[in-house]
Amino acid sequence: MAHVPVLTEEVMKFLDPKPGDNFIDCTLGDGGHTAAILHLTAPKGKVLGFDLDSDAIKVARKNLESFGSRLVARNESYANLAKAVAEENFGPVAGVLMDFGFSSPQLEDRNRGFSFQRDEPLDMSYSTQPGHTTAAEIVNTWTKDEIIRVLAEYGEEHLAERIASGIVTARHHKHIISTVQLTDIIKSAVPKNYEHGRIHPATRTFQALRIAVNDELGSVEKVLPQALSAIKPGGRLVCISFHSLEDRLVKTFFKEMSAAHKIEILTPKPVTATEKEIQNNPRSRSAKLRAALIK
Numbered sequence: 001m002a003h004v005p006v007l008t009e010e011v012m013k014f015l016d017p018k019p020g021d022n023f024i025d026c027t028l029g030d031g032g033h034t035a036a037i038l039h040l041t042a043p044k045g046k047v048l049g050f051d052l053d054s055d056a057i058k059v060a061r062k063n064l065e066s067f068g069s070r071l072v073a074r075n076e077s078y079a080n081l082a083k084a085v086a087e088e089n090f091g092p093v094a095g096v097l098m099d100f101g102f103s104s105p106q107l108e109d110r111n112r113g114f115s116f117q118r119d120e121p122l123d124m125s126y127s128t129q130p131g132h133t134t135a136a137e138i139v140n141t142w143t144k145d146e147i148i149r150v151l152a153e154y155g156e157e158h159l160a161e162r163i164a165s166g167i168v169t170a171r172h173h174k175h176i177i178s179t180v181q182l183t184d185i186i187k188s189a190v191p192k193n194y195e196h197g198r199i200h201p202a203t204r205t206f207q208a209l210r211i212a213v214n215d216e217l218g219s220v221e222k223v224l225p226q227a228l229s230a231i232k233p234g235g236r237l238v239c240i241s242f243h244s245l246e247d248r249l250v251k252t253f254f255k256e257m258s259a260a261h262k263i264e265i266l267t268p269k270p271v272t273a274t275e276k277e278i279q280n281n282p283r284s285r286s287a288k289l290r291a292a293l294i295k
């Protein structure tokens with residue numbers, strides 16, 4: 001399934017790309033937002049794009065082939081932004097975009113184990129490099145207390161203790177290696193009327209494990225100051241978050257930088273998708289965009 005970029009109009013309004021400007025896209029994905037930026041910065045503007053997923057890099061390179069060398073794509077974490085900018089001799093830029101989380105093809109086609117609605121290996125990493133941490137490693141080897149902490153902190157799961165007990169009991173009998181196995185364990189550990197049926201019982205656990213596997217919050221904390229240093233005065237920083245923990249980090253960083261007179265916040269409240277966009281792209285429902293002008 002192709003990824004439909006979220007809040008594209010709003011992203012372009014806040015980034016405000018002009019011909020010849022250079023930008024950084026921390027989360028290139030399949031290149032949807034970057035395509036829009038490259039159109040607006042023609043004929044010479046460039047984008048330095050990051051993605052941990054080599055499949056995304058391949059698809060983005062293909063989708064953006066017509067822009068030639070105006071796309072500089074790096075298959076690595078955006079947490080390495082400052083080093084990459086120095087290596088590519090790329091800064092200072094007119095703006096940086098971050099569109100956190102996973103893409104639709106990662107959820108649906110790339111066998112990553114992000115979805116409890118598919119039977120896939122319990123991986124959950126954005127990275128395609130060998131040796132990365134996996135969700136299977138966490139559920140099979142971390143202590144019960146560590147699993148409780150992950151589920152409570154990153155999933156805001158009230159039943160963290162019950163689910164962690166279920167996991168620890170199940171792994172004594174059989175290694176937990178698939179999404180279906182884990183989903184069944186969670187379903188047996190929680191009451192039948194979990195959250196009154198509002199969300200699937202595995203939703204919070206899957207979110208928590210994905211955040212832990214990818215150190216998502218640590219990466220966001222690392223990239224924000226690096227991004228700020230890469231942007232020239234008058235440039236823009238735009239961040240799209242999909243869960244409250246991520247959004248809180250962005251909000252706090254913006255507040256601190258604003259108090260230090262380093263940025264002007266352009267979005268007193270986060271910008272969200274219109275009803276029309278949500279209808280066309282349900283994924284946009286949880287997106288929150290925050291933007292800042294660099295002083």
Ligand SMILES: C[S@@+](CC[C@H](N)C(=O)[O-])C[C@H]1O[C@@H](n2cnc3c(N)ncnc32)[C@H](O)[C@@H]1O
Pocket residue numbers: 003004005006026027028029030031032033034050051052053056076077078079099100101102103126214219
């Ligand atoms: C929501 S998608 C981005 C979609 C993109 N804006 C588009 O229009 O196609 C998020 C992407 O960020 C990547 N990602 C997640 N964490 C990352 C990290 N620490 N470093 C680099 N890429 C990361 C994921 O692999 C995924 O492809």
